[in-house]
Amino acid sequence: MEDTITRPGYRRQSITNDHYYRVEIFTEVVDLIIQEMNNRFSEASTDLLRCMACLDPRDSFSQFDINQLMHFTTWYPEDFSAGDCLCLPQQLRNFIVLVRHHPRFSTITDLGSFAQEMVKSGNHLIFQCVYRMIELTLVLPVATASVERAFSAMKLVKSDLRNRMQDEWMNDSLIVYIEKDIFSTIDNEKILQHFQSMRTRRNQLSSLSQTETTSSPSIYS
Known part of the structure; x- marks a missing residue:
């Protein structure tokens, strides 16, 4: 060297x-x-992730920090009132004492299973503010991924040829595109009949089976 x-x-x-x-x-x-x-990752995102890490149940909540969790509530002012913020420090102290000494929570290593155990034991009613923080922590990654998926799909749905698409039509198209795995399980015949029953039309739409039977000879002609 x-x-x-x-x-x-x-x-x-x-x-x-x-x-x-x-x-x-x-x-x-x-x-x-x-x-x-x-x-x-912006500074705000990093700060929020640091607060969320305090709710990690591994190693008996080794990352638990009351000050960070109090700061976590400032990101969601509509979910935590002034009264909630006043009683939250004492609620957090009682919460951490319970989970660190209760054998039911000692073997849990992920926050999703911990939230389920809180509901089973009824502690989500005793520590309502803490459980609300856990819910927000679990929902945030899903909500963020959904937003990114929507923006990615928007580039495909609203192309240069569809730049005059209205908001309602674009929203419906995005839902169909993003949730295409769910829509693929729906029978096309049901969609056709639902579309037909939305309003009175001059001509009734024929069923898909009849359409396929009628059009099949022309395919091989």
């Missing part, structure tokens, strides 16, 4: 292998990764 090499470029300089791999390769890659992470 102490052997010298000649740096390529206009000014040819002699540097060691250690300097080349440590400074010009390793440090450069780390800087790119940090820059990409900063672009992907």
Whole structure:
């Protein structure tokens, strides 16, 4: 690693292998990764994730921090009233004492199973504010992924040829595209009959089976 090499470029300089791999390769890659992470996760998102980590049930809630969880409520002012914020510190203290000494919660390692156990034991009624925080923590990743899926689908549905699409029609098209796995299980005949019964039409739509029977000879003609 102490052997010298000649740096390529206009000014040819002699540097060691250690300097080349440590400074010009390793440090450069780390800087790119940090820059990409900063672009992907904003300061607000990082702060919110730090607060959510305090509800991790692994190792008897080793990351539990009351101050961070109180800060968590500032992100959801509509879900936590002033009265909730006043009683929440004491509720958090009682909550952490219970879960760390109760054998029912000692073996749980994920927040979803922990929330189910709280409902089974009735503790979601005793620690309502804490359970609300757990619900928000569980819903946030799903809501974020749904929004990203919607924006990705929007680029496909509202193309340059459909730039005058109205909001209602675009919303209906996005739902069908995003939830296409669910819609694929619905029989087309039911969709046809539902569309037919929405209002009176000049001509009644024929069933799909009749349409296929009528059009089949022309396929092989």
